[in-house]
Amino acid sequence: MLSAYLYSEYEYRRPAELQGGLVRRHPLGVVGAGPAGLALAIDLAQQGTPVLPLDDDNSVSVGWRGVCYAKRALQVLDRLGVGDCCVAKGVSWNVGRTFFREEEVDNFTLLAQPDHKRPGMINLQQHYLEEFLVRRAQELPGIDLRWKNRVVAVQQRAVVEDGSGDQDGGVVQIDTPDGPYAVACDWLIVADGARSSIRAMLKLEVEGKVLMDRLLIAEVVMKAELPAERWFGFYPPFHPGRSVLLHGQADNVGRIDFQPGRQAGPEEEKKPERVIPRIRAMLGDDRVFEVEWVSVYASQCRRMSSFRHRRVLLDSYAEERELAADENLLNSTRSTDFITPRSRMSLSFRNAVLTLARKYSFARALVNSGRLSVPAFLSESSLNTPDADLFAGQMHPGAPIDDAPVRVSGSDGWSLDSIGNHFMLLRAVDDPAAVEASTVATLCALTDGPIPLDVALLAPRSGVAPAGWRVFEDYRGCYADRYDARLRTVDLCRPGQHVSARWRSIDCDPVAAALARATCTVLEETAAWRH
Known part of the structure; x- marks a missing residue:
C-alpha cells in the first residue's frame, strides 16, 4: 500500500438474487469497476438507463496505473460530474520540455489559445480518479454497484424469470462471499482490464x-x-x-x-x-x-479484431496492451x-x-517524446452530414466540440457544460428577442420530432428567447471565432460532444435528415418534422 494515500474499502452487500434463486434481468451489466466501467455506468445512468456494475474487489487500484488526463478527457469527466474534483486534486500543466543530455532542445505548450475551462493536462494518480467516480456512481439511483462480485462464467443466451423462454442477451454467473448466483443481461460490457478474464472465458484471441x-x-x-x-x-x-x-x-x-x-x-x-x-x-x-x-x-501492443461478440461488448482496455509511456498513450x-x-x-x-x-x-518538429493525447476527429464517420456550405476552422462534422466561454441566464459558464447529453441545435442570431417568426416555427417543428433535440440561440448579447430557449451569450466572441459561426449559422451537436452537421441557414428537411443519419434512423420515420 502507498503511504501517501489511504485506501478505502467499499461495503459488500448480499445480492437479493441469493434469497430466492431467481435469475433477474438487467438491461446492462458491466464487468469491472475501474475508470472505463464506472464512466460508462455513470454516463448511461445519467441518461436513464439502469446499470449493474460488478467488480471482484472492493477498493480502488493499487500502484502504477494511469496518471495523465488530457483536456478532452477532463471535458468528458465534467460531463460525468467529477471534473472539478479531479482538477482540484491533480497537478495542472500545459508545458512540456525535452532534454538531450543536459540541454533543453524542445518545449511545447498544449493550450495555444486562452479562454479554455480546462488545462491541457492534469497529473492525477488513478486511485483518486476511481475514488471520485465511485462517489459519483453512488449518488445515482440507476447504478447498482456490487463489490466482491466475481464473474465466473458468461452464457450468451438467457432464460428469464417469467418463464418466457430464451431471449436475446446472456446469463452471467457470479461468485460472492455468500455464494453463487446468476443474472440475465440484455447487454454485457466487459471492462475488466488488459488481462481480461471474460475475454479468456469467451476464448477471444488478441493479435x-x-x-x-x-x-x-x-x-x-x-x-x-x-x-x-x-x-x-x-x-x-x-x-x-x-x-x-x-x-x-x-x-x-x-x-x-x-x-x-x-x-x-x-x-x-x-x-x-x-x-x-x-x-x-x-x-x-x-x-x-x-x-x-x-x-x-x-x-x-496487441488487440482483438472485433470488440463486439453478439451481446457482449469489450471495452478497448480489455485488449492485452501495456504501453511504455506515462500518458498510457504511446501506442x-x-x-x-x-x-x-x-x-x-x-x-x-x-x-x-x-x-x-x-x-x-x-x-x-521531429522530436517525438511520446504521442500526447489528442481528441479523436471522427471525420470519416458515416454518422456525419457533410458540409454543403463553406466554413473556416477545425469544427467540421466529426470534430470534437471545442469549448468556449459563454454566459447563460446571466451566469458565466462554458459551452460544453451547457450543451449536455442530448442533440443540441445552436442558431447564431444577433438579438435573441428578435428572431424571425419563420425561424421560430422551423425550430419548434424540429423539437417536436421523434428524436429529442434541444435548441439554444448563440448571440453576442443577452435577451429573452422565444419558446423558453436558452441563450448562449458569446460575450468574448470565442465561440463565433472557433466555429466560424457568423449570423444565421446553425450547428448540430451530437450527445457525444462531436459536431454532427452545420449550415449557413436553417431549414427543417436538412436538419431532420442529419438527425436521422446520426441515429441510423430511416428518414420516413421522421415525417413528424414535416408540416
Missing part, C-alpha cells in the same frame, strides 16, 4: 506483438514540489544511454519512468540498491524522498521507435534530430 522494451516506474514522495511541467530526457548524465520521464502528481508524489534496457531483469531492476541511486542521482543529494512504489513493465510505432530505437538507423536518426534541435527550429 499483435510483445515488444522488447521495458520501463521501470518509480513513485516517490518528496518534501519539495516538482515543477508543474512534463520533463523528458534523452541520455541524461544520471542515466546515460537511456531515457527518463518525470511528472509531478498530487500529494507531492513524483512519477519517474526509467528506461532500463531490453536485457534488464525485472526483479533485479526493482531492488532498492538499484532504484534509489538512480533517483538520488536525478533529484540531487539534498532532496529528501521516500520510495512509494516500484515496478517494471514490458511493453505489449504508435513511430513514437516508440524514437524513444527506444530498435535499429542503428533509428538510433542515428533520433540522435541527429536531438542534436539539430538544439539550434535549429525545423528539427524540433
Whole structure:
C-alpha cells in the first residue's frame, strides 16, 4: 500500500438474487469497476438507463496505473460530474520540455489559445480518479454497484424469470462471499482490464506483438514540489544511454519512468540498491524522498479484431496492451521507435534530430517524446452530414466540440457544460428577442420530432428567447471565432460532444435528415418534422 494515500474499502452487500434463486434481468451489466466501467455506468445512468456494475474487489487500484488526463478527457469527466474534483486534486500543466543530455532542445505548450475551462493536462494518480467516480456512481439511483462480485462464467443466451423462454442477451454467473448466483443481461460490457478474464472465458484471441522494451516506474514522495511541467530526457548524465520521464502528481508524489534496457531483469531492476541511486542521482543529494512504489513493465501492443461478440461488448482496455509511456498513450510505432530505437538507423536518426534541435527550429518538429493525447476527429464517420456550405476552422462534422466561454441566464459558464447529453441545435442570431417568426416555427417543428433535440440561440448579447430557449451569450466572441459561426449559422451537436452537421441557414428537411443519419434512423420515420 502507498503511504501517501489511504485506501478505502467499499461495503459488500448480499445480492437479493441469493434469497430466492431467481435469475433477474438487467438491461446492462458491466464487468469491472475501474475508470472505463464506472464512466460508462455513470454516463448511461445519467441518461436513464439502469446499470449493474460488478467488480471482484472492493477498493480502488493499487500502484502504477494511469496518471495523465488530457483536456478532452477532463471535458468528458465534467460531463460525468467529477471534473472539478479531479482538477482540484491533480497537478495542472500545459508545458512540456525535452532534454538531450543536459540541454533543453524542445518545449511545447498544449493550450495555444486562452479562454479554455480546462488545462491541457492534469497529473492525477488513478486511485483518486476511481475514488471520485465511485462517489459519483453512488449518488445515482440507476447504478447498482456490487463489490466482491466475481464473474465466473458468461452464457450468451438467457432464460428469464417469467418463464418466457430464451431471449436475446446472456446469463452471467457470479461468485460472492455468500455464494453463487446468476443474472440475465440484455447487454454485457466487459471492462475488466488488459488481462481480461471474460475475454479468456469467451476464448477471444488478441493479435499483435510483445515488444522488447521495458520501463521501470518509480513513485516517490518528496518534501519539495516538482515543477508543474512534463520533463523528458534523452541520455541524461544520471542515466546515460537511456531515457527518463518525470511528472509531478498530487500529494507531492513524483512519477519517474526509467528506461532500463531490453536485457534488464525485472526483479533485479526493482531492488532498492538499484532504484534509489538512480533517483538520488536525478533529484540531487539534498532532496529528501521516500520510495512509494516500484515496478517494471514490458511493453505489449496487441488487440482483438472485433470488440463486439453478439451481446457482449469489450471495452478497448480489455485488449492485452501495456504501453511504455506515462500518458498510457504511446501506442504508435513511430513514437516508440524514437524513444527506444530498435535499429542503428533509428538510433542515428533520433540522435541527429536531438542534436539539430538544439539550434535549429525545423528539427524540433521531429522530436517525438511520446504521442500526447489528442481528441479523436471522427471525420470519416458515416454518422456525419457533410458540409454543403463553406466554413473556416477545425469544427467540421466529426470534430470534437471545442469549448468556449459563454454566459447563460446571466451566469458565466462554458459551452460544453451547457450543451449536455442530448442533440443540441445552436442558431447564431444577433438579438435573441428578435428572431424571425419563420425561424421560430422551423425550430419548434424540429423539437417536436421523434428524436429529442434541444435548441439554444448563440448571440453576442443577452435577451429573452422565444419558446423558453436558452441563450448562449458569446460575450468574448470565442465561440463565433472557433466555429466560424457568423449570423444565421446553425450547428448540430451530437450527445457525444462531436459536431454532427452545420449550415449557413436553417431549414427543417436538412436538419431532420442529419438527425436521422446520426441515429441510423430511416428518414420516413421522421415525417413528424414535416408540416
